[in-house]
Amino acid sequence: MLLQFSFKNFRSFKDEAILNLTVKKNKGDAADDFFSFGDESVLPVTAVYGANASGKSNLYQAFAYMSNYVIFSFSYGDEKDNSETYAPTPFVFDSESAKEDSSFEVIFSIPKDETEIVYNYGFCLNKTGITEEWLNKKDKESEDYSLVFYRGGDQNELDLSGIPENSQQNIKVALEEQVLIVSLGAKLKINECKEIRNWFLVNRFTDFSSPVTDMLLTRSLPDNFIESREEQKSVVNFLASFDRHIEDFKIEEVAEYNGSKAYKICILYKINNSNDMAEIPLSAESAGTLKMLSLYHELKDVLEKGSVLFIDELNARLHPLLVRNILITFINPKTNINHAQLVFTAHDTWQLDNHVLKKEEVWFVEKDKDGKSQLYSLFDFSDVDDFDQDDYLLGKFGAIPELSRMEFNKCV
Structure with missing residues (x-):
């Protein structure tokens, strides 16, 4: 402390x-x-x-x-x-x-x-x-x-x-x-x-007053997010604390760039009166949702480590x-x-x-x-x-x- x-x-x-x-x-x-x-x-x-x-x-x-x-x-x-x-x-x-x-x-x-x-x-x-x-x-x-x-x-x-x-x-x-x-x-x-x-x-430090840092944070993903379904579910629970329509993520491998894999990530939203899901790419998400996604790892990490x-x-x-x-x-x-x-x-x-x-x-x-x-x-x-x-x-x-x-x- x-x-x-x-x-x-x-x-x-x-x-x-x-x-x-x-x-x-x-x-x-x-x-x-x-x-x-x-x-x-x-x-x-x-x-x-x-x-x-x-x-x-x-x-x-x-x-x-x-x-x-x-x-x-x-x-x-x-x-x-x-x-x-x-x-x-x-x-x-x-x-x-x-x-x-x-x-x-x-x-x-x-x-x-x-x-x-x-x-x-x-x-x-x-x-x-x-x-x-x-x-x-x-x-x-x-x-x-x-x-x-x-x-x-x-x-x-x-x-x-x-x-x-x-x-x-x-x-x-x-x-x-x-x-x-x-x-x-x-x-x-x-x-x-x-x-x-x-x-x-x-x-940990997060500077939302810096446009450059803000841009990088809102483009970052939690550790092991791509590989771990458990981590994806944890993120969904976190985001659902302020948006109850968020149900899941959809992750697709789309290409390789300089030897690194690239992915298309969408958030799946519940459609009213239907069992179908709406897919919204992360790139089209609101700045607030992206900011909360960037805060997920920071909050989880400090709460676990004290x-x-x-x-x-x-x-x-x-x-x-x-x-x-x-x-x-x-x-x-x-x-x-x-x-x-x-x-x-x-x-x-x-x-x-x-x-x-x-x-x-x-x-x-x-x-x-x-x-x-x-x-x-x-x-x-x-x-x-x-x-x-x-x-x-x-x-x-x-x-x-x-x-x-x-x-x-x-x-x-």
């Missing part, structure tokens, strides 16, 4: 932003409102609202950047210039930020780990490489973290005391300025490093009731038995009206006059007990666009 994510000096965020997904347990809380973890509750769903260009997508991009660096940095090195590959994008609207480090930190636990060990992992870097990296952990009985490793600081320290002695020398020999210890350690089969790397590896799904612009081309159904899937302990989490950005303010999201689960991003994005929670408004979309749209919580009359120059 993701307990907290923080970052600094990345894109439109100059100052530290902290997304805290934990709240202290209250005696009045229903047992199934949130996930129970020690003396805290953890949010199954986190919604992030804000104006266009406020920086909502940069929150998504910050976690995606951190994840990619952890997963791939073992391949970065100083033998050739990889600066374009790994360098972060710092805040650009002042002269100092470009010279300063960007930082990323997570607090989390491994899915299905009954010992409930909490890890605190993070790193700082600039265009030349890693300047600081740390990993600490504690069990559910402890208040303080114990050190696994630390690198960086003014003395360029390297403390590997929490890593097995027989692996420490291998890290010292192979570690390069651009490479993370976690990434290298996972490659060297050090168990604790693999645990951390794998946590990032199973989290990982985290980040979606940018969840509401794009999806009906608000469909979005609500997705949220309920994560909130309901009967459908989310492995404590998967959903973090999403949206402009769909109706979700603030339907009493699915609780106060703790609503976050905002607002950009100030200096171009700096700020992240804050609805929970910070201590005087707000009940809320709806009108409260947000009227500006009570900020994070809305400042509008003026649209004017256009006349062509002469």
